[in-house]
Amino acid sequence: MTKKAGGLIAEFKEFISRGNVVDMAVGVIIGGAFKAIADSLVGDILMPLISLLTKKVSFEDMVWVVGGGQTVIPYGNFLAAILNFLITALAIFLLVKAINRFRKKEEVAPPKPPATSPEAALLTEIRDLLKEQKK
Template sequence: MAEKSTGFISEFKQFIARGNVMDMAVGVIVGGAFKSIADSLVNDIMMPLISLLTGNVSFSTMSVVVGDNLTVIPYGNFLAAVLNFLITAFAVFCLVKGINRFHKKKEAAPPPPPSPSKEEALLTEIRDLLKEQQK
């Protein structure tokens, strides 16, 4: 039984040590940190500016009352979340676009094949002449 658990643990260590798993872990951590930046941008900078444009109406207080004042739908929070998503999606798009541009520069077109040597050109010419004579 100890061998199986040791084998399982070593297999798990190999799985964790793979590059793509580590890259994904780093991506999740950086993404979480970026989310807090995007949240702050939306909540602390953009929403106050937008509320100034809408007559000092705070998005957090925007809501619709449905029925006999029993159900309140706070759509302002939803609008803030949508704006937050759009900012995050735009930032990720710009990041991916930059990375793709970087990779395209690295993958420059391969150089053209070298021109045939004098011997190869001469042999090709002889081959073509022999084909013509056979016809």
């Protein structure tokens, strides 16, 4: 039982130390922090403007009454959630795009192929001589 637990811990340490997992964790944290900004942008700026255009007092007032007034579907809240998602997704996309552009600038030219060994150079010379003799 101890061996399995030690193996599990070692496997978890290997998993967590991979670069992709750390990058993903950072992305999730940044996305979560950005959500508050997106919520404020949608709730405090965009929704009042849209409400003004639709002649509604607020997005909470945007409802669809069904069944003679027995059922109320608040579609305004759903629209606000969609806008929040789209703004957050756009911001994350732009952030990732900027990071990728920065990483491409950091990339160094590919390393030169290793110099051929003296044996390989000699074999190449022999091959070329044999080709000339056949002609």
